[in-house]
Amino acid sequence: MQTSPELLQPAAARVQIALGDRSYPILIGGDLLRDARTWAPQADRKAFALIVTNTTVDALYAAPLAAALAPHFARVRTLTLPDGEVYKDLAHLNLIFDELLGQEADRRTVLFALGGGVVGDMTGFAAACYMRGVPFVQVPTTLLAQVDSSVGGKTAVNHPLGKNMIGAFYQPQQVVCDLDVLDTLPDREMSAGLAEVIKYGASIDVEFLGWLERHIDALRARDRDALTHAVRRCCEIKASIVGADEKEAGLRAILNLGHTFGHAIEAGMGYGAWLHGEGVGCGMVMAAELSARLGLVSTAFARRIEALVARAGLPVRGPADLPPARYLELMRVDKKAQGGDIRFVLLDGESHAVVRTAPEDVVVDVITTLTAAA
Amino acid sequence: MQTSPELLQPAAARVQIALGDRSYPILIGGDLLRDARTWAPQADRKAFALIVTNTTVDALYAAPLAAALAPHFARVRTLTLPDGEVYKDLAHLNLIFDELLGQEADRRTVLFALGGGVVGDMTGFAAACYMRGVPFVQVPTTLLAQVDSSVGGKTAVNHPLGKNMIGAFYQPQQVVCDLDVLDTLPDREMSAGLAEVIKYGASIDVEFLGWLERHIDALRARDRDALTHAVRRCCEIKASIVGADEKEAGLRAILNLGHTFGHAIEAGMGYGAWLHGEGVGCGMVMAAELSARLGLVSTAFARRIEALVARAGLPVRGPADLPPARYLELMRVDKKAQGGDIRFVLLDGESHAVVRTAPEDVVVDVITTLTAAA
Secondary structure (H helix, E strand, O other): OOOOHHHHHHOEEEEEEEOHOOEEEEEEEOOOOHHHHHHHHHOOEEEEEEEEEEHHHHHHHHHHHHHHHHEEEEEEEEEEEOOOOOOOOOHHHHHHHHHHHHOOOOOOOOOEEEEEEHHHHHHHHHHHHEEEOEEEEEEEEEHHHHHHHHHOOOOEEEOOOOEEEEEOOOOOOEEEEEEHHHHHHOOOHHHHHHHHHHHHHHOOOOHHHHHHHHHHHHHHOOOOHHHHHHHHHHHHHHHHHHHHHHOOOHHHHHHHHHHHHHHHHHHOEEEOOOOOOHHHHHHHHHHHHHHEEEEEEOHHHHHHHHHHHHHHHOOOOEEEOOOOOHHHHHHHHOOOOOOOEEEHHHHHHHOOEEEEEEOHHHHHHHHHHEEEEE | OOOOHHHHHHOOOEEEEOOHHOOEEEEEEEEOOOOOHHHHHHHHHEEEEEEEEHHHHHHHHHHHHHHHHHHHHHEEEEEEEOOOOHOOOOHHOOOHHHHHHHOOOOOOEEEEEEOOOHHHHHHHHHHHHEOOOEEEEEEEHHHHHHHHHHOOEEHHHHHEEEEEEEEEEEOOOOOEEEEEHHHHHHHHHHHHHHHHHHHHHHHOOOHHHHHHHHHHHHOOOHHHHHHHHHHHHHHHHHHHHHHHHOOOOHHHHHOOOHHHHHHHHHHHOOOOOOOHHHHHEEEEEEEEHHHHHHHOHHHHHHHHHHHHHHHOOOOOOOOOOOHHHHHHHHOOOOOOOOOOOOOOEOOOOOOEEEEEEHHHHHHHHHHHEOOOOO
């Protein structure tokens, strides 16, 4: 009698992404990365495993992950990319292909994305393209990647003229969220991750929003029980939305609250100056304010979002040196834009989001109001 | 009452690729490209249309295509890439992204691949990746592209260490094979296309093989009736195989007769020195000989393939300066290779193909026998 690989895995919370023959589990728990049993479902003794990571994470977790993978594969190697959003481009993506082809990696090769959103997006896109598709596993090491970017199969690299403009929808084999790794995450990155956590509360789950208001300090302090609940709840919400709209035909776009403004800030300041989560945090404050100005949600609710974003340690004002006209220019190349019209994810009631356009003068006014004094 | 766009299209043979919600038609006939009605199914007056072509084809067909598209789109532009397999790389793919982003192209943008296999593969891959997927149309202008590369959704670029190593399975909205454009195709390119035509006869349809033996001279002379039959029959065969195995899980691999040897010749000589079809032609002779040596098919059938390849104006001997050891090295990074074993598409009976390994000494012996004297 054969035991299924899943049964051999260590105890952890599991959230399933239901996408037919592309379904996969998210594992959430402590001490998962170093445990060889975690990787049993990918075991293939004839296959090559490539860990893709960055310089920062490499020093902390690449060796333990390689050791945990070793019993399952013919060969395990690690490719270390420079750390930062500024390296999320075609040139650095090509370093992954160079390594794969240099190692004569075949179609059974499994890629492991060990890092934050940048590593996950690039590794996933490389897996989608290499030989037109090889399997990959997400091993997110930031809170942002655990609750958002590693789940749902969006992969991409940036282009100088726009973020995530070149990519694919490509699902991993599994996502492993080891909460232990968050202990080494810098406070600034922790806050950036909380922006995406708050997003789920603000645009989808008002009960979770209330829970966040009560536990935001515990989350910033890395309280294990609070983290387990938050990561699990975010993954559950994302799973339900991705399962219903894998390729963002409609519903899935509501996961982008704050992202239209946020992307403009990130791109306008030069990738890396503001973290993605910082742009999203400030962007949510702008989106909430815009929603209130349009009479879609109460001003009180917009203030509630702003207060929570601030308590998470995130900026609630746009950069002084980014004028509204530059936002508009950058937002017109947002992927949601159609026929020149910028489309925003707005709050249409408390914890309810909708995708729509907005009058340009109101948008400019909101940005002006919510920009830091020079 | 609304007339469906397909009913407005000009008279042409139609072959349907059946892939559920990704199904699409191939139109085969004369005077299609210049006829605005051909493009009615893609009409979107709010969308941007980008024709991607190369310097050679641009001069001949870009202006008439742009004129035929103009009534259907808000804006039509043409991007002209340099002509040749050597430019089928990530750097030139990025020129397409530069153009799209420079034009603020949104998700409704439709790409038109006007050219041979290189243009089709690159444009299709760009469409697959841009904003994680925009629609595209294949307008193949070589015989090779009409009968093979434009049909079935394989898109890719090359890497210095391997051909078509970076790509996606991504289906077009329609394929338009205008037979008029073959009148301007150089003889060498015509022969290269016939290699893929012969492939269908040699590995799948013995009746078509007999027809080809009777009509090979008419095809080389661009006889319209012969071309119509050949292009249609090849598309029908490919449609049935792609419909059953879109992502090359098994069956579809038999469309690669001659390609393992052929890719090694192409890569070994430097992309562009041998045309893809020339490599495939010579590669089919090698694959047939290998099949005969392994007792899978009669020597007489292998000779029959060699004679037809020669009559098509294609090389039947490998280049003098490419030693067998170099073939082996290059074939080990073929996408069909697994765990270091080279896998060949071999003839397992007349017009019947199978994917399997072969003893290395026999492979070396076949290459040695079929290499031109220095």
